[in-house]
Amino acid sequence: MKRLFSAVFVSLLLFSVAGAQDLTLDNILSKYYKAMGYENLQKVNTIIMTGTMIQQDAMPVKIIRERPDQCFMEFDIQDITAYQGFDGQTAWWTTPWTGNPKPQIMPDDRAKDLKSRADFDGLLFNWKSKGHLVELIDLDTVETSQVYKLKITKKDGGIEFFFIDATKFILLKRLYYRVVRGKEVAMENYYRDYRSVQGVLFSFTQDTHFDGQPYNSLQFDAIELNKLVDGQIFRMPEK
Amino acid sequence: MKHFDLCFFLAFILLFPIIGSGQEVLQWSGPDRDGVFHETGLMKSWPGTGPELLWEFDSLGNGYSSPVITKNNILINGEVDTVSYLFALDLSGKYLWKSKIGKEWMLSYPGSRSTPTVVNDLVYVTTGWGQVACLETRTGKPLWSVNMVTDFHGQAPRFGFSESLLINGNTVYCSPGSPDTNVVALDRFTGKIIWISKGAGEITSYCSPVLIRLPQRNILVTFSKTNLLGVDTKDGKLLWSYKQEGQDIDCQVNTPVYENGFIYCVAGNGNGAFKLKLSDDGTKITEVWKNGRCDNLMGGFIKVNDYLYTSGYEKRQYYVVETTGGNIVDSVNFDRGTTNYSDGMLYLYNEKGQVGLFKPNGPKMEQVSTFKLTRGTKAHFSHPVICNGVMYIRHGKSLLAYKIK
Numbered sequence: 001m002k003r004l005f006s007a008v009f010v011s012l013l014l015f016s017v018a019g020a021q022d023l024t025l026d027n028i029l030s031k032y033y034k035a036m037g038y039e040n041l042q043k044v045n046t047i048i049m050t051g052t053m054i055q056q057d058a059m060p061v062k063i064i065r066e067r068p069d070q071c072f073m074e075f076d077i078q079d080i081t082a083y084q085g086f087d088g089q090t091a092w093w094t095t096p097w098t099g100n101p102k103p104q105i106m107p108d109d110r111a112k113d114l115k116s117r118a119d120f121d122g123l124l125f126n127w128k129s130k131g132h133l134v135e136l137i138d139l140d141t142v143e144t145s146q147v148y149k150l151k152i153t154k155k156d157g158g159i160e161f162f163f164i165d166a167t168k169f170i171l172l173k174r175l176y177y178r179v180v181r182g183k184e185v186a187m188e189n190y191y192r193d194y195r196s197v198q199g200v201l202f203s204f205t206q207d208t209h210f211d212g213q214p215y216n217s218l219q220f221d222a223i224e225l226n227k228l229v230d231g232q233i234f235r236m237p238e239k
Numbered sequence: 240m241k242h243f244d245l246c247f248f249l250a251f252i253l254l255f256p257i258i259g260s261g262q263e264v265l266q267w268s269g270p271d272r273d274g275v276f277h278e279t280g281l282m283k284s285w286p287g288t289g290p291e292l293l294w295e296f297d298s299l300g301n302g303y304s305s306p307v308i309t310k311n312n313i314l315i316n317g318e319v320d321t322v323s324y325l326f327a328l329d330l331s332g333k334y335l336w337k338s339k340i341g342k343e344w345m346l347s348y349p350g351s352r353s354t355p356t357v358v359n360d361l362v363y364v365t366t367g368w369g370q371v372a373c374l375e376t377r378t379g380k381p382l383w384s385v386n387m388v389t390d391f392h393g394q395a396p397r398f399g400f401s402e403s404l405l406i407n408g409n410t411v412y413c414s415p416g417s418p419d420t421n422v423v424a425l426d427r428f429t430g431k432i433i434w435i436s437k438g439a440g441e442i443t444s445y446c447s448p449v450l451i452r453l454p455q456r457n458i459l460v461t462f463s464k465t466n467l468l469g470v471d472t473k474d475g476k477l478l479w480s481y482k483q484e485g486q487d488i489d490c491q492v493n494t495p496v497y498e499n500g501f502i503y504c505v506a507g508n509g510n511g512a513f514k515l516k517l518s519d520d521g522t523k524i525t526e527v528w529k530n531g532r533c534d535n536l537m538g539g540f541i542k543v544n545d546y547l548y549t550s551g552y553e554k555r556q557y558y559v560v561e562t563t564g565g566n567i568v569d570s571v572n573f574d575r576g577t578t579n580y581s582d583g584m585l586y587l588y589n590e591k592g593q594v595g596l597f598k599p600n601g602p603k604m605e606q607v608s609t610f611k612l613t614r615g616t617k618a619h620f621s622h623p624v625i626c627n628g629v630m631y632i633r634h635g636k637s638l639l640a641y642k643i644k
Contacts, residue, residue: 054555058574058590059618078347079618097347219591221611 025136028148028164029124035169038125040199046229047120051204051220061218070234071118085234086111086118092236103236109179112158113187116176123152124162131155142172142190170194170201185211197223265307265357267403268622269579272449273496274539276581276625282643283584285596289610290641293629294332297637300324301617302343302351305633308626309357309376315638316351316364318343323351323366325379332640338379341370341386344399348618350635352401353447356411363411363427367399371413373430383430391415391423391435394442396464396489401445405459407472412459416443421463422470436475439466445492445537451502453521460502462491467504467515469524479524483509492537501527503562505549507536512547512560528565533558538577539622541585543599548585550575557587559602568602573609577622588612588632592619614639 023031033039046066053061059076073084077097084093084106091111092103106114116123119130127134133153140149140163147163154160163173174189187210191203206218269276282290300317307314312335313328323343327335343351344367356363362376369387374380387393387400393415405412411427421438425431441464448461450472457472465488467481483491483506490507497503502515502524512533516525533549540549546568547560552575559569576589585604587595592612598605612619615634624631628644 052591057618060616076617079620080347080349081617 023148025134025150028136028150028169029134031169032164032171033125035201036171037196037200038121041121044198044200044225046225046227048222048224048227048229049202049220050222051218053216053218055216064229064233065118065120066229066231066234067120069115069118069120070231071114072233084114085236086114087231087234087236088118090236091115102239105236112154112156113176113178115156116154116158116160123154123160124150127152137161139166145172147172171203188212198225200225262358262406262408264406265309266406267305267354267356267447268494268539269624272405272447272494274541274579274622276579278581278625278628278644280644281582281584281625281628282596283607285608285610285643287608287610289594289608290630290643293640293642295614295637295639296328296332296334297614298334299326299633299636299638300351301349301635303348303618303620303633304351305354305622305624306631306638307355307357307362308624308629308631311377313631313638314355314357314362314376315633316340316353316355316366317636318345318350321345323364323370325355325362325364325374327379328638332638336379338374338381340364340372341366341384342368344368344395346399348398348620350617352399352445354403354622356404356406358406358427361427363404363406365400365402365404365413367395367401369393369395369400369415371404371411371425371430373411373427385425385430387413387415387423391420392417393420396442396445398445400443401447401492402443402461403447405448405450407450407457410472412448412472414443414446414448414461414463416441416463421468422459422461422475424472424475434475436470436477438468438470438477439463439480441465442489444489447494449494449497451497451517451521453519455520458517458521460495460497462495462504462506464489464491465509467491467495467502469517469521471521478522481510481513481515481524481526485509490536493535493539496540496542498542501562503540503542503547505533505535505540505547505560507534507552512540512549512565514562514565530560530565530567532567533560533565535575537620538575539579541578541580541599543580543585544601546599546602548578548580548597548599548604550578550587550589555590557597557604559599559604561602569604571597571604571606573597573606576619579623579625581625586623586625586630588619588621588623590619592634594623594632612639 049063061075064072091106091114135151137149146166150162161175190207193205204220208215300319304316323340324337353365372384373382418440422436424433444462446462451458459470469478488508495504505512510529511531513529514527534552535549536552550557555575557571574589579586585597596608615637617635621633630641
């Protein structure tokens with residue numbers, strides 16, 4: 001009897017893996033959009049996320065996004081508030097821990113990353129019309145989950161990898177690279193604790209690893225949709 | 240009968256100086272600086288949304304200082320536009336006045352740090368840049384001030400001066416932390432120097448000292464950068480020191496606790512948690528145990544019977560440590576933060592802004608109620624205060640008063 005169960009289990013496993021491998025990129029993306037609630041996301045114009053960023057200390061963080069590609073982030077490091085923003089044209093930030101509290105244009109490599117994250121629907125949605133190239137690379141594993149590994153070559157030439165759960169079709173991990181002091185280091189975002197907000201799935205815990213080591217964790221208490229936002233907030237302030 | 244009256248009279252006369260010198264000091268972390276508030280009849284559980292918020296004062300300025308509650312007002316430090324102020328509120332949270340102290344710490348973790356110390360009509364405060372000031376409790380009128388950097392060659396540690404001043408009798412103690420002026424005793428009425436102790440000759444380490452009263456002597460116990468120091472309060476003589484091991488250590492923040500001949504500490508780095516035996520005359524210490532896994536940085540710890548309750552730092556959870564061998568016997572996932580105790584319950588306030596009511600049950604911490612603080616600004620670092628059935632929590636610019644009785 002045990003052998004029969006084992007045989008059935010192994011067969012099911014092989015079938016599911018084989019099934020997974022059979023899916024085309026379009027099939028995967030279609031399931032991904034559905035799982036993440038993209039249909040409902042199209043009715044959303046603003047997202048306000050508030051919570052805590054744990055990076056040694058636990059400090060408050062607030063992220064505001066507006067269609068099509070504007071974003072603003074307010075966060076504290078050593079209890080000093082810093083800001084990052086992108087108004088669709090200009091990426092800027094403040095780095096008060098360097099002694100300079102004034103807003104500055106963000107360096108190119110960081111700006112590219114911020115622009116990617118500012119895309120309201122994400123890089124994968126309508127990727128062709130945005131000028132990106134998306135390829136299905138392989139089946140892979142993220143922690144204990146089987147995932148589809150997708151490679152995105154962005155319009156600006158940057159490369160990112162998305163890892164989509166092969167069963168639930170939600171995003172589990174994003175991998176990209178950042179140049180730090182002349183060295184290219186891997187940045188890995190792990191997306192956990194998905195919850196539905198008005199039919200759209202959001203990750204309420206996002207852990208980032210820097211060069212393979214845990215770096216910080218964003219833990220959101222609240223995600224609000226379609227709240228009125230003053231667009232001025234995305235623009236670089238003069239002071 | 241007359242004989243009885245005479246005896247009573249003599250006893251009264253003889254005892255009067257003792258009663259008269261009894262000094263009520265309102266200060267950091269409760270009457271004994273051990274995180275314990277001696278209240279009774281407090282709620283044993285809270286509603287899901289937390290206890291009733293009586294009031295909020297949201298214009299304190301930045302900082303982490305805790306309040307002191309006097310009979311007439313609430314005193315607390317805050318930074319506004321780089322200046323440190325002592326704020327006074329009435330007991331219903333209404334603003335009364337603010338008094339300028341000096342330049343406040345604006346580097347990493349900007350804002351006020353220390354908690355005022357009140358003795359009757361005088362209040363004593365410090366700033367992150369080492370200003371020590373005495374003011375009138377009722378009006379905030381400045382009476383005298385000294386600066387630990389300019390007057391005593393002190394050196395601000397990397398996160399600024401953070402001690403809450405200790406007072407005993409007519410003396411106020413501060414820790415400038417230079418090679419020659421590790422600890423200084425000042426006349427609390429004039430600010431004049433009583434003695435200067437070289438101590439370990441090193442910079443201060445954010446610790447608010449505790450006073451140990453023994454028959455032979457009183458001992459001020461505090462941390463400097465890499466040492467726990469025992470200083471005779473009579474003359475500033477260094478009685479003993481206890482070296483903290485490890486590299487890059489400078490965060491010995493938590494106030495030590497003394498009980499029945501033993502000193503207990505939980506430090507962010509160095510030796511972590513440790514227990515020392517103090518000789519009867521207070522001149523010697525002997526290490527009983529130490530546990531480097533207990534690394535609470537600044538949330539304090541509570542001793543209840545044979546257990547210490549505290550949080551970790553690297554591991555974001557709360558611990559129970561048994562005091563015989565120093566072993567961790569339980570841990571609870573409640574992030575990391577402060578620990579206080581009153582009326583049989585532990586009050587935890589973690590860095591994510593969650594406030595927890597826990598029951599210390601020997602080797603276990605049992606969660607009873609929690610709620611999330613949704614008001615205030617910036618980091619959740621301040622230590623709560625419980626007084627007259629009210630729990631006061633400072634969150635950045637806000638002071639919140641919750642009814643817990």
